[in-house]
Amino acid sequence: MRNFTYSRATSVEDALQGIRENPQATVIAGGTNLIDRLKGYLEPSSHLIDISRLQMQQIESLSTGGLRIGALASNTAVADHPIIRRDYPLLSRAILSGASQQIRNVATVGGNLLQRTRCSYFYDPAFPCNKRNPGSGCSARTGINRLHAILGASEHCVAVHPSDFCVALAALDAVVEVEKLSGKREIPITEFHRLPENNPEQDTHLQPGELITAVILPNLPVAKFGVYLKLRDRTSYSFALVSVAAAIDVRDGQVETVRIALGGVAHKPWRAMVAEQFLQSQPATLDSFKQAADLALQEAQPLEHNDFKIEMAKRAIERALMASVQKGAEK
Structure with a gap:
């Protein structure tokens, strides 16, 4: 672990001032x-600003x-909140x-948004990695790439985003x-994370000096019928091979509203817009869902x-939509 200095922010303004004074600083909350990145010499920050005691836990x-x-807000608090x-x-x-x-108890909403890929080549300095060392190459393209991206990748990076939370947010128009x-600004979740393109070392569209203060969930009635399906090698907290966040509202047998987002397939949570557009006003049948899944991939x-x-991914989309329809039928 590299040596670093540490300070504890007393307010949002104090944290922002610290970031301005030290552009190489990184904020830490749950950590x-x-x-992990500090231990693996993957984090270049020379100064940590602790924001864990700021009053930003409210839902x-x-x-x-x-x-x-x-x-x-901790992952536990969000998952257990009765309105959510x-x-x-x-x-x-x-x-x-x-x-x-144990991890959910300390992991935070902001940290979840900013977690980095778990690509094994990123974590192993013995291999070239454009995300870790821009311009060095992408070892995964010609290496073992079973867990890597099939959508939105580039010749410079095929890593996938690891978060389940962010896939759900993408489906919810957060x-x-x-x-x-x-001042403040708001970034739609679908525009918050980046595709790798020529700069895979940049994960988000956060600007220098910015701090995440909250996530806003809109009033989205279809969300009540939402399901999250995660396919992985083992159920003991493994990262997704493919995941699907889906919600569909059916009226008189036809799709009125639908949201579909995929995880484990791209450098960012992948919103399946083309599939959603196709399903609009289509019959809520397995055949329609199969066609939508084909379009998504x-x-x-x-x-x-x-x-x-x-x-x-196609099968997962079909299964998630069918499950969402069954829940919708209960209303």
């Missing part, structure tokens, strides 16, 4: 991913009917599928609230060891 109802979740369990059940299920209880000394570009993900 469940950051500490509050909005006048619009949605929720504002503070960036320091009732109105956004797929978010609760995604969190519960993502880590052990918005990330960020703040810097000059039509641009997939598998690597040597992960072409199985295409069929797996």
Whole structure:
């Protein structure tokens, strides 16, 4: 572990001032991913700013009917919150599928948004990795790439985003609230994370000096019918081979509203917009869901060891939509 200095922020403004004064600083809260990177010499930061004691843990109802979740709310608090369990059940299920209880107790909303890939080549300095050392090459493209991306990848990086929580947020049209000394802004979750393109070392569209302060869940009635399906090598908190967050509302046998997001297949949570557009006003049948799944994966570009993900993702989409329809029928 590299040597670093440490300070504890007393307010959001204090944290932002610390970031301005030290552009190489990194904020730390739960630290469940950051500490791993520090131990592996993957984190270049020379200074840590502890924000864990700031008052950003609240989960509050909005006048619009949605929720504002503070960036320091723990994964446990979010997954167990009665309104989230009732109105956004797929978010609760995604969190519960993502880590052990001990990790959920300390991991935070903001940290979940910022966790980095678990690509083995990124974590092993013996291999070139453009995400770790830009311009060095991508070992996964010609190496063991069973767990890697089939959508949205580039010649520079085929790593996948590891979060279950963020896949659920993508299906829920969530918005990330960020703040810097000059003011606040909101970033739709589908625009928060980046595809690798030529700069895979950049995971998000956060600007220098910005701090995540909250996630906003809109009033989304279809979310009540949402399901989260995670396919993995083992059920003991393994990362997804493929995951699907899906919610569908059916009226008179036809699809009225639908949301589909995929995990384990791209550098960011992958919103299946083309499939959603196709399903609009279509009959809510398995045949329609099969066609939508084909459209969702039509641009997939598998690597040597992960072409199985295409069929797996299609089947997972069909299964998740069918499960969501069955829950919708209970209303």
